[in-house]
Amino acid sequence: MPRRRPGQIRADSLGNHRTTDARPVIDGLSSRALSEIIRLEHTRNYLQPGDVSTAVGLWKDYVHQPELALWHDYEWGNVHWHCCGNPLEARALLETVMQAMSPRSARELRKIVTRSDAFVNLASRPYDVAGR
DSSP: OOOOOHHHHHHHHHTTSOOGGGSOOOTTOOHHHHHHHHHHHHHOTTOOTTHHHHHHHHHHHHHTSOHHHHHHHHHHOOTTHHHHOOHHHHHHHHHHHHHHSOHHHHHHHHHHHHHHHHHHHHHHHHHHHTTO
């Protein structure tokens, strides 16, 4: 029976480790918060690896659309959300994740999400001030 080379054994065992591609990338979060997100994604049955970073990206992209597109989505919905992800569901998922995190890490994630939330609220603020 042929003997396996040590290099082949190491190559086989390295395949079991996570790669850097599987790690969430969210600008502005500390490594502590990112590791907590990784832990949550592996321990919660409603999360898959990469869901939180995808949700942050969906929400950021959605709020930076023109106001007319946001209004259209609010009134009639968007038929493309079934394939590309629903940003409103992504925002709800982010809220659930922030509640499951430790206070310190949740504060970091909330700071990022609040920036996007504020961007949406700036577009509607003049209507609220005028009383309409």
